[in-house]
Amino acid sequence: MSDITMIRAAAERLKGHARRTPLLSSPFLDDIAGRKVLVKPECLQHTGSFKYRGGRSALSALDEATRARGVIAFSSGNHAQGVALAAREFGVPAVIIMPADAPRMKIDNTRALGAEVVLYDRAGGESREAIGEKLTNERGLTLIKPYDEPQVIAGQGTCGxxxxEQARAQGVTRADVLTCCGGGGLTAGIALALEAEAPGLRVRPCEPEGFDDTARSLAEGRIVANTQPSGGICDAIVTPQPGQLTFPIMQRLCGPGLTVSEDEALRAMKLAFERLKVVAEPGGAVALAAALFRPDEIAGDAVICTISGGNVDAAMFRRALDISL
Known part of the structure; x- marks a missing residue:
């Protein structure tokens, strides 16, 4: 099980590899939110999302012989790229199973990083797990799960x-920390890190409407699934349900979940570009959207939020920039 010791060890292994992303702010965003907004732009991380942290953490924790045989992962795109880059850095094979309806840019980028991409029909009900199991057995590969994997959670915890440290340097010791949440790897990792290093900071998972499985699971005290497996524009954080490993951590450490509309995610993308000069993808913008457009559901004089990824194609980004504020 992931804990602060694993997170600190992952941070040591990631030194000189993962980028230390800044904590950004804008008086314009503060005015909209009615409080200080501090933004952690993991869209500036290698491969354009926080997922590189978990991918590199997991690969670097494997023994050399196991790692040399290669790794396999399934992902709609950001975990795929994180694992693909980490595998390339170690000089080992990577097979990534991706839904055929994933954004073309994410599929192309994963291939460009040297991974073998296997596409499956998510909408048609094809099982990525079954494909993965077959390939794992045939080739002796090691599965790197996108969130339900202790070393992946530990890697994401390095963001926490x-x-x-950055919040403390800005004098913020009590605040909600809003995370873009799919399966919960980033949310759980940050929550574990903050429990040890900044107990006055409380994590709140953020999700798009229609895919708010974590918020509903926390409210009901048990894991509940989304009614549909895919759809919407927030592909990066659309998962069937919270993870078996991540949910107990979130249940113990997180505050209530926050839910935003797709329109609000697009507006947050536009504001991130205009005011912070950073590019967010829809799923990566839901925490900023919650910080800006759910002020009554947040307590305190400051709020911290992640922009978890920026892997957005040109058409979707244009759609965000064209939206009326």
């Missing part, structure tokens, strides 16, 4: 160590 940075938030704790």
């Amino acid at each position: 160590l940075e938030i704790a």
